Amino acid sequence: MTLILEARSGGEVDFIREVASREGVDYYLLRRRVAAGRVVIPRNNRKKGARLVGVGEGLTTKVNVNVGTSGVYVDYELEERKVELALRYGADTLMDLSTGGDLDYVRRRLIEKSGGAPFGTVPTYQAWIEGVRRYGSVASIPPDWFLEVVERHLRDGVDFMTIHAAVTRDLASRAVKSRRVMPIVSRGGSMVSAWMLETGRENPYLENWGQVLELFREYDAVISLGDALRPGATADALDELQVGELLLNAKLARESVEKGVQVMIEGPGHVTLDKVVADVKLAKSLSGGVPYYVLGPLVTDTAAGYDHIAAAIGAALAAAAGADLICYLTPAEHLGLPNEEQVKEGLIASKIAAHAGDLVKLGRRAALPDVKMSVARAKLDWEYQLKNAYDPERAAEIRGQFGGAALKSCTMCGQYCVFLLLDKYTRGRREPSVEELLERYGEGLEL
Amino acid sequence: MTLILEARSGGEVDFIREVASREGVDYYLLRRRVAAGRVVIPRNNRKKGARLVGVGEGLTTKVNVNVGTSGVYVDYELEERKVELALRYGADTLMDLSTGGDLDYVRRRLIEKSGGAPFGTVPTYQAWIEGVRRYGSVASIPPDWFLEVVERHLRDGVDFMTIHAAVTRDLASRAVKSRRVMPIVSRGGSMVSAWMLETGRENPYLENWGQVLELFREYDAVISLGDALRPGATADALDELQVGELLLNAKLARESVEKGVQVMIEGPGHVTLDKVVADVKLAKSLSGGVPYYVLGPLVTDTAAGYDHIAAAIGAALAAAAGADLICYLTPAEHLGLPNEEQVKEGLIASKIAAHAGDLVKLGRRAALPDVKMSVARAKLDWEYQLKNAYDPERAAEIRGQFGGAALKSCTMCGQYCVFLLLDKYTRGRREPSVEELLERYGEGLEL
Numbered sequence: 001m002t003l004i005l006e007a008r009s010g011g012e013v014d015f016i017r018e019v020a021s022r023e024g025v026d027y028y029l030l031r032r033r034v035a036a037g038r039v040v041i042p043r044n045n046r047k048k049g050a051r052l053v054g055v056g057e058g059l060t061t062k063v064n065v066n067v068g069t070s071g072v073y074v075d076y077e078l079e080e081r082k083v084e085l086a087l088r089y090g091a092d093t094l095m096d097l098s099t100g101g102d103l104d105y106v107r108r109r110l111i112e113k114s115g116g117a118p119f120g121t122v123p124t125y126q127a128w129i130e131g132v133r134r135y136g137s138v139a140s141i142p143p144d145w146f147l148e149v150v151e152r153h154l155r156d157g158v159d160f161m162t163i164h165a166a167v168t169r170d171l172a173s174r175a176v177k178s179r180r181v182m183p184i185v186s187r188g189g190s191m192v193s194a195w196m197l198e199t200g201r202e203n204p205y206l207e208n209w210g211q212v213l214e215l216f217r218e219y220d221a222v223i224s225l226g227d228a229l230r231p232g233a234t235a236d237a238l239d240e241l242q243v244g245e246l247l248l249n250a251k252l253a254r255e256s257v258e259k260g261v262q263v264m265i266e267g268p269g270h271v272t273l274d275k276v277v278a279d280v281k282l283a284k285s286l287s288g289g290v291p292y293y294v295l296g297p298l299v300t301d302t303a304a305g306y307d308h309i310a311a312a313i314g315a316a317l318a319a320a321a322g323a324d325l326i327c328y329l330t331p332a333e334h335l336g337l338p339n340e341e342q343v344k345e346g347l348i349a350s351k352i353a354a355h356a357g358d359l360v361k362l363g364r365r366a367a368l369p370d371v372k373m374s375v376a377r378a379k380l381d382w383e384y385q386l387k388n389a390y391d392p393e394r395a396a397e398i399r400g401q402f403g404g405a406a407l408k409s410c411t412m413c414g415q416y417c418v419f420l421l422l423d424k425y426t427r428g429r430r431e432p433s434v435e436e437l438l439e440r441y442g443e444g445l446e447l
Numbered sequence: 448m449t450l451i452l453e454a455r456s457g458g459e460v461d462f463i464r465e466v467a468s469r470e471g472v473d474y475y476l477l478r479r480r481v482a483a484g485r486v487v488i489p490r491n492n493r494k495k496g497a498r499l500v501g502v503g504e505g506l507t508t509k510v511n512v513n514v515g516t517s518g519v520y521v522d523y524e525l526e527e528r529k530v531e532l533a534l535r536y537g538a539d540t541l542m543d544l545s546t547g548g549d550l551d552y553v554r555r556r557l558i559e560k561s562g563g564a565p566f567g568t569v570p571t572y573q574a575w576i577e578g579v580r581r582y583g584s585v586a587s588i589p590p591d592w593f594l595e596v597v598e599r600h601l602r603d604g605v606d607f608m609t610i611h612a613a614v615t616r617d618l619a620s621r622a623v624k625s626r627r628v629m630p631i632v633s634r635g636g637s638m639v640s641a642w643m644l645e646t647g648r649e650n651p652y653l654e655n656w657g658q659v660l661e662l663f664r665e666y667d668a669v670i671s672l673g674d675a676l677r678p679g680a681t682a683d684a685l686d687e688l689q690v691g692e693l694l695l696n697a698k699l700a701r702e703s704v705e706k707g708v709q710v711m712i713e714g715p716g717h718v719t720l721d722k723v724v725a726d727v728k729l730a731k732s733l734s735g736g737v738p739y740y741v742l743g744p745l746v747t748d749t750a751a752g753y754d755h756i757a758a759a760i761g762a763a764l765a766a767a768a769g770a771d772l773i774c775y776l777t778p779a780e781h782l783g784l785p786n787e788e789q790v791k792e793g794l795i796a797s798k799i800a801a802h803a804g805d806l807v808k809l810g811r812r813a814a815l816p817d818v819k820m821s822v823a824r825a826k827l828d829w830e831y832q833l834k835n836a837y838d839p840e841r842a843a844e845i846r847g848q849f850g851g852a853a854l855k856s857c858t859m860c861g862q863y864c865v866f867l868l869l870d871k872y873t874r875g876r877r878e879p880s881v882e883e884l885l886e887r888y889g890e891g892l893e894l
Contacts, residue, residue, distance in 0.1 A: 071861030073849040099863050125863070176872040179879045181821045183869060190865040197872050232865075233821035234806065235814070235884040270821075273767050274807040274894060299763060299803040301817040301824070304832060305842040309796050312756050313763045313803055316746060320720050334824065334832070335845040336858035342845070349756050356746040356760055359681065360721040367682070370748040374628045374680035374717075377748070377781065385751060385781070395752040398782040398789070402520040411783035414518030416546050416572070418637040418679075422630060425623040425644050432626040437682045447721060 002220045003043075005260040007035035015041055019054035024365065033057055037257030038289045040264060042093065042118040042159035042222040050159070051116040053092050055264065056291040060366060061319040061354035064120070064293070064327045065091040065347055068098035069106055070337050071129075076106055082343045083113045089347050089391070093160070093325065095120040099129060099187075108156060120160040120224065123149045124188035128195070138195055143204035146192075151215055160222035162266065163212060164189050165205035166248035167228035169196040175229055175241050182232035185269075189228020209252065213259050222262040224293060225249040230269035233301050237271040238279060250286035257290065264291040264325065267318075271297040276314055277447050280321040291324040298329070307333035308346040312353040319357020321447045326350050348390045363444030371437040380408060380419055449667045450490075452707040454482035462488055466501035471812065480504055484704030485736045487711060489540065489565040489606035489669040497606070498563040500539050502711065503738040507813060508766040508801035511567070511740070511774045512538040512794055515545035516553055517784050518576075523553055529790045530560045536794050536838070540607075540772065542567040546576060546634075555603060567607040567671065570596045571635035575642070585642055590651035593639075598662055607669035609713065610659060611636050612652035613695035614675035616643040622676055622688050629679035632716075636675020656699065660706050669709040671740060672696040677716035680748050684718040685726060697733035704737065711738040711772065714765075718744040723761050724894050727768040738771040745776070754780035755789075755796040762797060766804020768894045773797050795837045810891030818884040827855060827866055 006013045016034055019041055020027040033039040039056030055062050065086035067079045079098070086094060094114050098106045103126045111119050127149040131141035153161060164186070167175075172193035175183045184190045192203060205212055216223050229245040231237040249265050256263035265287055271279055276297060283292045296311035297318060303310035311329040319326060330346030332338035338346065358366035369388070376384035382399065389395035402411045409417030453460045463481055466488055467474040480486040486503030502509050512533035514526045526545070533541060541561050545553045550573045558566050574596040578588035600608060611633070614622075619640035622630045631637045639650060652659055663670050676692040678684040696712050703710035712734055718726055723744060730739045743758035744765060750757035758776040766773060777793030779785035785793065805813035816835070823831035829846065836842035849858045856864030 070849075070858055071863050072851075072854065073858050073861075099861070129863075176869060177876045179877065179883065181818070181879060181884060182825045182865075183873050183876075185865050187860060187863055187865055187868075190868045191863075194868055194872065233824070234817050235821060235879075235887050272806045272888070273763060273803050274892065300799060300806060301821045302802060302835070303799050303837065304820075305836050305838050305845060306795055306799055309756055309759050309799050310803065313760050313800060316720060316760045317764065331841075332845050332848075332859070334857075335842060336847075336851040337849050339848055348753055352747060352750050352753055352756050353760060355749060356720050356757065359719045359747060370681050371628070373751075374682060374748045377680070378629045388749070389752045390750065391752050394778075395782060398752060398779050400783075401779075401786055402517075402784050404519075404783045407519065410781075411517055411520050412779070413634060414520075414546070416518050416576075416634055416638075418629075418632050418634055421634075421637045421641055422623060425641065426630050429624045429630075430626065432628060432682075436626065437628060440682050441719070445721065 002217055002260040003041060004035060004037060004257065004262060007031045015043065015052055018052050023054060023059050025058055037263060040222050040262040040291055044154065044157045044159045045220040046155065047157040047159065049116045053118050056324050057289060060362065061323065061357050062092035062325045063347065063350045063354050064093040064095055064325055065343065066095045066097050066327065067110060068096045069100040071100045073337055074101035076101065076109055079106065079110060080113045081340055083110055085340055085344050086347055087115055087117065089344055090351055091117070091347055093118040093120060097122055097125065099125050103129065111157060118159045120162070121153050121158050122162040122188045123153050124164055124191050128191040139198040141195060143201065143207060146204040147208055147211055147215065150212070154215060154219040154221055158221065160224050162188060162224045162226040163205050164192045164226040164228045165203060165209060165212065165252055166225060166245045167192055167203060168206065168248065169202050171229060171241060171244055172196050178241060180236045180239070180241070182236060184228060185232025186226060186228045186230055188226055192228060213256060213261050216261045217259065222264060223256055224264045224266055225252060227266045227268065230267065232270055234270045234272045237268065238275050246283060246286060253287040253290045257288065264293045267292055267294040268297045269295055270301055271299065271314060273299045273313065273317065276317045277321040280318050280323050284322055292322065293325040293327065294318045294323045295327045296329055304334040305331055307331065308349040312349040315350060315353035316356040319354050320360035322361065326354050351390060359441065361444055361446055364438040364441040365444060367438055367441040371434055375434065378419060449664055449707045450488060451482060451484060451704065451709060454478045462490065462499055465499050470501060470506050472505055484710060487669050487709040487738055491601065491604045491606045492667040493602065494604040494606065496563045500565050502772050504736060507809065508770065508804050509539035509772045510794065510797045510801050511540040511542055511772055512790065513542045513544050513774065514557060515543045516547040518547045520784055521548035523548065523556055526553065526557060527560045528787055530557055532787055532791050533794055534562055534564065536791055537798055538564070538794055540565040540567060544569055544572065546572050550576065558604060565606045567609070568600050568605050569609040569635045570600050571611055571638050575638040586645040588642060590648065590654060593651040594655055594658055594662065597659070601662060601666040601668055605668065607671050609635060609671045609673040610652050611639045611673040611675045612650060612656060612659065612699055613672060613692045614639055614650060615653065615695065616649050618676060618688060618691055619643050625688060627683045627686070627688065629683060631675060632679025633673060633675045633677055635673055639675060660703060660708050663708045664706065669711060670703055671711045671713055672699055674713045674715065677714065677742070679717055681717045681719045684715065685722050693730060693733060700734040700737045704735065711740045714739055714741040715744045716742055717748055718746065718761060720746045720760065720764065723764045724768040727765050727770050731769055739769065740772040740774065741765045741770045742774045743776055751781040752778055754778065755793040759796040759800040762800035763803040764894070766801050767807035769808065773801050798837060806888065808891055808893055811885040811888040812891060814885055814888040818881055822881065825866060
C-alpha cells in the first residue's frame with residue numbers, strides 16, 4: 001500500500017506522524033493532505049534508513065541541491081564532496097544529474113553518501129546517453145527502454161524522479177518551430193523531444209503512463225513531472241507552450257494522486273517578478289494543489305556569475321506564494337559545472353529565499369530564528385549570532401576582519417553602536433518576550 | 448533658482464533634458480515630475496563636473512554604495528579604493544558614512560575620487576562626534592551646531608544628505624521605552640534621539656526646519672529625510688513608531704517640494720516579504736510621490752554573512768513596487784566594516800535587484816539587456832555573455848573552471864547542451880527579432 005493509500009485508509013501512519021511532529025503541524029491535517037496529494041514524503045520503499053522530509057502545503061519550503069558529473073568532466077570524489085557540503089549546509093533533498101562516467105556507479109555512490117536524504121534523479125539522461133550507445137542511434141531507441149531505466153533507478157532506491165511525460169510530440173514540434181528565444185532549455189526535455197522528432201512517435205512516458213504509475217506505485221516513489229517547456233528566458237515566460245505542457249502535467253498529476261502515487265510538478269525557470277505569483281497559483285490551481293517544485297525562478301536573464309541571487313529573488317516570492325520545493329541555482333548557472341564553493345553559495349542563497357517565503361506563508365510558525373537572532377543582536381550576543389549564521393565560519397571571519405573579533409560592538413559602528421549609545425535610555429524598559437514577538441508575525445498567508 | 452523652480456517656470460532646463468535623453472523618457476513629462484518633486488536630480492550647485500543622475504518615478508531604479516571609515520578602523524586609501532570599485536561596477540550614487548579620522552578630510556578626498564557621481568553624507572555623525580569633542584558633552588551641544596555641520600557639507604559640494612528631522616522628542620522617548628526588539632537602529636537617528644533625551648529639547652533639524660530648507664535651497668541640494676525609527680528587526684516592521692515618523696517625514700517632504708527644495712524619503716530596514724509593497728505604497732501615497740530610498744529591505748533577520756542576498760530579495764520587490772533608489776547592503780552587514788570584495792558583492796546584488804524591479808516597473812524599457820543576453824545565450828555567443836556579465840572577470844573564471852573555456856557549450860552540459868541537441872530541428876525556424884521580444888514585456892506596471 002502506498003503512503004497516499006495508507007493515509008486514505010484512516011489508520012495510524014508512522015511516517016506522517018514523524019513528519020507532523022518535526023514540522024509542528026497537526027497529524028490529522030497532515031494525513032488529509034498526504035491523502036489528497038497536497039503533501040508528499042519522498043521515500044522509496046526499498047530504501048533503508050530514509051530521512052523523512054515532507055514537501056507541500058503548510059510545511060516549510062524545502063531546498064534541493066543538484067550534483068553530478070557532466071559529459072565533459074567526471075570526478076566522482078568531487079561530487080561526493082558536494083553531497084557532504086550540501087548536507088552540512090542544510091539541503092533537504094538531493095538530485096543526481098550525472099551525464100558523464102558510469103551513471104549507475106555514480107548514482108549508487110551518491111545515494112550511499114546522501115545519508116538517507118530524499119534522493120532524486122532524471123532517468124531520461126541515462127536513457128538517452130546509454131540508449132544511443134546500446135541501440136546505435138536516437139531513432140533506434142525503443143520506447144520501453146525509457147521505462148527500463150526508470151525501473152533501474154527505482155530498484156536503486158531513488159525516492160523521486162523527474163519524468164518528462166507532458167511534452168507531447170505536438171508540443172515539441174511546435175516548440176522547435178516557435179518564436180521563442182529558446183525553444184527548449186530542459187536537457188531531459190530536449191532529449192525526449194529529439195527522440196519524438198526523430199522517431200515520429202509519441203512521448204514514451206505518456207504512451208506508457210499506466211505502466212509508469214504502476215512502477216512508482218510499486219516502489220512508492222514520487223513522480224516529479226518535468227517541465228520540458230519551461231521558459232529559459234524571461235521573454236518566453238508564461239507562453240502557450242509552457243502553459244500547454246502544464247495543463248497536461250496537471251492532468252497527469254491528478255491521475256497519479258487518484259491512483260495513490262505521490263507526485264509533484266516542476267516549474268520554471270526564467271520569469272519576471274510580476275509573473276512569479278501567477279505562475280505558482282496557476283500550477284497549484286490546475287493540479288489540485290500537488291507540491292510545486294521550482295527552479296529559481298530567475299527574475300532576470302542577465303545575472304550569470306550571480307544567478308544564485310537572481311534565483312533567490314524569484315524563489316522567495318514563489319515560496320511566499322505557495323511553492324513547496326526550491327531547486328538551488330549556483331553562481332555557475334549558465335556558465336558551467338559548479339565547484340564546491342559555488343554549491344555552498346547557491347544552497348545558502350536558496351535557504352535564505354525559502355525562509356523569507358516561509359515568514360510569509362507560515363507566519364509565526366517560521367519566525368523563531370528571526371526573533372532569536374534579533375534578540376541576540378540587540379544584546380550584542382556575538383556567540384549566538386555567529387553560531388546561528390548560515391555559514392558560521394564565514395560570519396566569524398567577516399566579524400574578525402579589521403580587528404573586530406574582540407570588540408563589544410563591531411568594526412562598522414565601533415563606539416557609535418546604537419546599542420551602546422542608547423543603553424542608558426533603554427535600560428529598564430520592559431523588553432518583549434519571544435512569545436510576544438512571534439505573535440507579531442500572524443498566522444501566515446499566501447501571497 | 449532651484450531645479451524644481453526652474454522646472455516649474457516652464458523654460459528649457461538643460462539638466463532635465465540630459466537626464467531625459469539618457470533615460471529615454473519624454474522631456475516634458477520628466478520636467479513635470481521634477482516640478483512636482485516626483486523626480487530628483489541630486490547636484491549641489493557649487494559642484495563642478497557633476498554626473499547627472501535622475502532618481503524617481505518612471506526612471507530606472509538607482510543603486511547607492513556607502514563607504515567610509517569607522518570609529519575603530521580608519522584607512523583613507525581603502526575607502527578610496529571602495530569608491531573606485533563602486534564606480535567600476537556601476538554604482539549610481541555614493542555616500543560617505545565616515546565616523547573615524549578627520550571627517551572633513553576624508554569627505555573631501557572621497558568627493559574628489561567620486562568622479563562627479565551624486566555624493567551623499569549623514570551630517571549628524573560629524574555633528575555628534577565633533578560636537579562632543581568641541582562642547583565637552585552631548586548635553587552641551589547647541590542645536591545650531593547641527594545646522595553648521597550641514598552647511599559645511601553643503602559648501603563641500605555634497606549633493607544629498609540624510610537629515611533626521613522627523614524623529615521628534617516624543618517619538619524618541621516612546622521608542623526607547625517601547626516593546627520593540629530594537630528601539631532605534633539608525634546610527635544618526637540614535638544620536639539625534641540621545642541628544643534630545645539628554646537636553647530635553649526638540650529635534651534640532653525640526654525646530655529649525657525653515658533654516659534647513661533655506662540652506663538646501665541655496666545649494667540646490669537634495670534632502671534625504673532619514674528614518675531614525677526604521678525597523679531593525681522584522682518583528683518591528685510597520686509599527687506605530689515607524690509610521691509615526693513617516694507621517695511627519697511625508698509632511699516635511701511636501702513642504703520641501705512646495706518651497707522648491709528637492710527631497711527624498713528614506714525607508715527600511717527589516718521587513719518581511721508580505722509587507723514590502725505596502726511599505727513602498729504607503730511612503731509614496733503619504734508624501735505625494737517623492738522618491739523613496741530604501742535600505743534593502745532585508746526580508747529575514749537571519750542572514751548575517753549573506754545579508755546582501757536577503758536585501759536583494761526585498762529590494763527587487765520594493766523596486767517593482769515603486770522604490771527609486773536602493774542602498775546596497777554587503778555580506779558584512781551586521782558583522783562589521785566591509786572589505787573591497789564585499790563592497791563589490793553587495794553592489795552587484797543590489798544592481799540585480801534594481802534591474803529585476805525595473806523589468807516590472809518599466810517593462811520593455813528595461814528589458815533590452817535581458818533580450819540581448821538571451822539571444823546571445825541561445826547562439827552560444829560566449830564573448831557577448833561574458834563581456835556583458837555584472838562581473839566579466841568572475842564570469843570568465845567560472846566558465847573556465849574544469850577546462851570549460853575552449854568548449855562550444857559549457858562544462859555543465861557538454862555534448863548534451865540543448866542548443867546542440869536541438870540544432871537540427873530548430874534550424875530554419877523564423878527567429879524572433881529583438882523588437883518582437885521587447886514587446887512581450889509590456890508597458891510596465893507597479894506591483
